[in-house]
Amino acid sequence: MTVKIAVVLITLLVTFVLMAMEITTPNAVILCALSFLMFVGILSPTDALAGFANDGLATIALMYIVAYAIAKSDLITRLFNRILGNGKNERVSLLKLLATVSLISPFMNNTPIVSTLTPMVQRWCKQKGLAVSKFLIPLSYATILSGLLTVLGTSTNLVAQGLLSKYHLKQFGTFDLAIVGIPITIVGLVYLLTVGYKLLPTYHGSSVDEVMAEPNNYLIEMSIGPDFDYLNQTVADAKLRHLNNVFLAAINRRGDPIVPVTDGTILRLRDRLYFTGAVDCIQDLLQIKGLIPSTEKIDMADVTSDRARLVEISIPDNSSLINQTVKSAQFRRVYGSVIVAI
Numbered sequence: 001m002t003v004k005i006a007v008v009l010i011t012l013l014v015t016f017v018l019m020a021m022e023i024t025t026p027n028a029v030i031l032c033a034l035s036f037l038m039f040v041g042i043l044s045p046t047d048a049l050a051g052f053a054n055d056g057l058a059t060i061a062l063m064y065i066v067a068y069a070i071a072k073s074d075l076i077t078r079l080f081n082r083i084l085g086n087g088k089n090e091r092v093s094l095l096k097l098l099a100t101v102s103l104i105s106p107f108m109n110n111t112p113i114v115s116t117l118t119p120m121v122q123r124w125c126k127q128k129g130l131a132v133s134k135f136l137i138p139l140s141y142a143t144i145l146s147g148l149l150t151v152l153g154t155s156t157n158l159v160a161q162g163l164l165s166k167y168h169l170k171q172f173g174t175f176d177l178a179i180v181g182i183p184i185t186i187v188g189l190v191y192l193l194t195v196g197y198k199l200l201p202t203y204h205g206s207s208v209d210e211v212m213a214e215p216n217n218y219l220i221e222m223s224i225g226p227d228f229d230y231l232n233q234t235v236a237d238a239k240l241r242h243l244n245n246v247f248l249a250a251i252n253r254r255g256d257p258i259v260p261v262t263d264g265t266i267l268r269l270r271d272r273l274y275f276t277g278a279v280d281c282i283q284d285l286l287q288i289k290g291l292i293p294s295t296e297k298i299d300m301a302d303v304t305s306d307r308a309r310l311v312e313i314s315i316p317d318n319s320s321l322i323n324q325t326v327k328s329a330q331f332r333r334v335y336g337s338v339i340v341a342i
Contacts, residue, residue: 004042011037022320024334050166059158063109077120087128091197097121098138098189102146106153106181110143131202138192138200145188148181150174211300211310211341218341219303220246220275220282221294224267228290236263245284246277249338252302259308260338274303276340310340 015033019026038048083100084093105113117139125132147153151161151172164171211218224231230238240248241263251258251265252272258265272294275285285291304310315321321329326339 007040007042008037020320022334025336057159057162059152059162060109060155063152064112066108066112068112076116080117080120081124084124087124087130090130090134091193093130094135094138094197095193097135098142098192101139101142102185102189105143105146106149109152109158110147110154113143114140131200133201134197138196141192141196142189145185146181148184149178150181151177153181215298215300215303218276219249219298220277220285221296221298222273222275222285222291223294224269224271224273225290225292226269228267228269230267231269231290233267234263235261235265235267238267240267240273240288243275243284246275247338248273249276249340250274250303250308255302257303257305257308259303259305260332260336272302274298276338 011033015029018024018029023029034043034048037043038045080097080100083096085096087093101113101117118136121135121139122132124130125135144154147157151157151174157172157177161171228238235241235248248261249259251261251267251274253268254270273291282293286293300310321331332338
């Protein structure tokens, strides 16, 4: 084994360990590893940056743009509302959803499809009183399975196609993979509609709905007045980052939400600050000169946007977050997110 091979193997091992420990985001870890290999001379700048010129990567990026444009219009919502129907028969509606997705997914990357359809399906299930858990997991698997029908369907197929092009090897035809993908998709959909349907839990709602309905139970809104001592200074300077019982989660400035709030965020006059924590801790905030409490109901539209959404996540048994505090896990820095409630 040469020294270069040993360095590459050690770098890969350290990369996997750091990603497993979730010290920072995976893309940051991978970019650091790439930069290190380039710094020690194992990779030339040309080789290090060649991946960004991969045809498959460019195609994936373009598909995200297409999916975003579709999501911003109401076309997809109207289409699937008509397809899903009145929801009187849950399994029939699921069949319609999976069949339609299986026709779309081979021609559009599966990740943007799921990210586009998930909120729409959640709203539809809520309107019809159906279990959202019976639809979202099958939706994800159906897009993955039907994505195997064409080269365009999955990110891995596109990256592999790009590598074949780079090394001047014979590339896949658009439907070459269908000979394997069709039987896999059929068997998978049958399983999702029968055995999988019975195994899935019946889960109707999300805690997000509760927070959206009564945000004043979870957030404290304060406005910055003219006598605030730290106008035009940072959050860190104002000592709002390490308060005892509350945490600064978001700022709304002239209708634009700032989430998450960093130590370097500048505080301006009439900024509206949103704190998480026990609502009875408002007395701690009232002790800060220049912070004015709001007496109106909080509008979650002032805290959320296309780039900042309220979502519900669960912590699996093997997560590195277990037995850590929010502060020790560096949740805001690592995930770029703020915890509103647990």
